Amino acid sequence: MTPPKSRRALKACCAAHTLHDGLSDLTYVLLPLLAQTFGLTLAQVGLIRAAHRTAMAAFQIPAGLVAERFGERNLLAAGTLFAGAGFAALGHVSGFWMLLLALFFAGAGSAVQHPLCSTIISKAYPEAGRRAALGTYNLFGDVGKFAFGGLLSLLLMAGYSWQGPVTLYGIAGMLVAGASFFWIASSPVVATATAGRPSPRGGWGIRNRRGFTALCLIEIVDSSTRVGFLTLIAFLMIDKGLSTGWAALSVPLVLVGGMAGKLACGLLAERVGIVRTIVITEVATGVGILGAVALPGIAAFLLLPLLGIVLQGTSSVLYATTGDLVEQDRLPRAFGLIYTLGSICGIAAPLGYGLAGDHVGVSGAVTLMGLAIFLVLPLTALLRPAITAEPVRI
Secondary structure: OOOHHHHHHHHHHHHHHHHHHHHHHHHHHHHHHHHHHHOOOHHHHHHHHHHHHHHHHHOHHHHHHHHHHHOHHHHHHHHHHHHHHHHHHHOOOOOHHHHHHHHHHHHHHHOOHHHHHHHHHHHHOOOOOHHHHHHHHHHHHHHHHHHHHHHHHHHHHOOOOOHHHHHHHHHHHHHHHHHHHHHHHOOHHHHHHHHOOOOOOOOOOEOOHHHHHHHHHHHHHHHHHHHHHHHHHHHHHHHOOOOHHHHHOHHHHHHHHHHHHHHHHHHHHHHHOHHHHHHHHHHHHHHHHHHHHHOOHHHHHHHHHHHHHHHHHHHHHHHHHHHHHEOHHHHHHHHHHHHHHHHHHHHHHHHHHHHHHHHHHHHHHHHHHHHHHHHHHHHHHHHHHHOOOOOOOO
């Protein structure tokens, strides 16, 4: 039975994930409003978004390193407070440079969330249940993306200005920061992280270098495919003859499937094992992507929620496997590295597949993604010997 304090740590991290991912994706809704309010050019809009995402990517590894000295709980609360304050300030800015500064600091604050929450959960669930717990945590990130942006859109439709809701979102972030500090403080995982400092030894604490390298490479292929597909799927649907309005629903359909997949794939890994689950989900992803290219428009459109389950769900398994390959006191920096790789792919994959699409067409670029995902299969052969404890329940 799961200890109550472990469940409390999971709940706190789910709340933090909901908040941070909700605030991060809120910028998609805000960008046209900011452009209209402050008379921004498209280049300035792009720079604002880039500042936020770059700060999130750049500070993930440093967050992991700093947390090893000051504690995951302490830095998570501080970063959440920082992100909330950045969005609270966003509701009161008066020009482009203040916008840029507020979103940069908000992004820096949000950088702590993924590596530190993953570490806290991995320590709270050191053996059985870790993949299911991280799958649950991943699910709540998508909940935040839908809830925050959706609520703001409804308020805008009701006639409210954007400044008030954004300020309230920021205040909510600061409240979650305080709540996280107290919710996690008394758990045994945090007592280890905050009372006991890391040992003086250096290094990354990697137990199996070949296995960890294979895991990182699988994450690169998986993230690049996921982000690239989400970038081009609407264009593929338009290319198949769907109207722009229907094509715009493509990404939400994939994400809805992904919400279920992040939880389901974590549970599947608990039942059938890590490597088997990765093989199943990645093969299904490749087949699904190639099917979306080959099928006629409506059939491909209806396939998207099912494809989203495996396209999005593998990440829960990959993140949870980090704890099998890295020493406990070095988990923050390892998760920082894993999430930074994903962030870099989020920047590079849309550009790379976009360039490919310009040369071979959108169907050709998506086909390339569907084939590239099968590169994971030989990498799982390198990962398998490094996994020390496969589940025995079938």
